[in-house]
Amino acid sequence: MRSLKMTESGDIEEHYDCVIAEHWYPPERPLGCYVNRYFQHLNAIGCCRDESFCASKLNVSFSPKWEEDPPDESESTSTEEKDSIEIWPVLVYVMSSICILASCVFVVFTIQLHIRRRRRAKQDYTRELSDPLIDNEVLEIRSILDELDLTTFDFASTGSGSGLPLLVQITIARQIQLQHVIGCGRFGEVWLGNWKGENVAVKIFSTVDEKSWFREVEIYQTTMLRHENLLGFIAADNKGIIYD
DSSP states (O other): OEEEEEOTTSOEEEEEOOOOGGGSOSTTSOGGGOOOGGGTTTEEEEOOOSSTTGGGGOOOOOOOOOOOOOOOHHHHHHHHHHHHHHHHHHHHHHHHHHHHHHHHHHHHHHHHHHHHHHHHHHHHHHHHHTOTTTTSOHHHHHHHHHTOOOTTOOOOOOSSSSOSOHHHHTTGGGGEEEEEEEEEOSSOEEEEEEETTEEEEEEEEEGGGHHHHHHHHHHHTSTTOOOTTOSOOOOOOEETTEEO
16 A cells, blocks of 8 residues: 655655555455545555555555535525425424324313213212202101101192192291201201291201202102101291201
8 A cells, every 4th residue: 555645834745554455345445545535635545456565566646626516506496495395294294193182182171071070960969869858867857857746737738749839938937936956967957946836847058058959949849759758848938048
């Protein structure tokens, strides 16, 4: 191998080397026998393997400085247009994926919210139906009913089993004299009261539990309502900030 090198001072250095067979790779075009085109004006290499010391017979010289050709404006424009055309499908795909993902998240969130609302409404309805005056705490309700003497009631009802006529119900709350609490439930208290000389059970709701009051009144006013813990339903009324 014969190599030439141009120093910074402008002098030319010449070197002779022997290359072993393992470094002669690839055999058809050894990499060590060629110079980068950017440095071909500063370095030159020549290789041979015809005989021993054949490098002394090589004619090695520097090549002119390599300069890049100015870029073609038309080629540059076409390249930019091609890049922009290739980018559009990617943008469309990304935006479509984001929209589909957002739609799926919105649908799942809406379904879960609907399920939670239905479950909550069902739980509230179950709690109202399981009010102590109807089903729970049966022993306590029976003890309440034992304190009442309803055998002499003269109900002025319509005969439908739903209690007094509506015109009578709207004034009954002011005719009852409350005596003392005989039971407490989730949505109200049960008082022992006196109405026209007779003992009655009065369940009082706060305005906070207005929905429970309406639902319970609707249950009691059901035609021909029968329940082992109810001897009879007289009326439902509101008085100030409480419901009876």
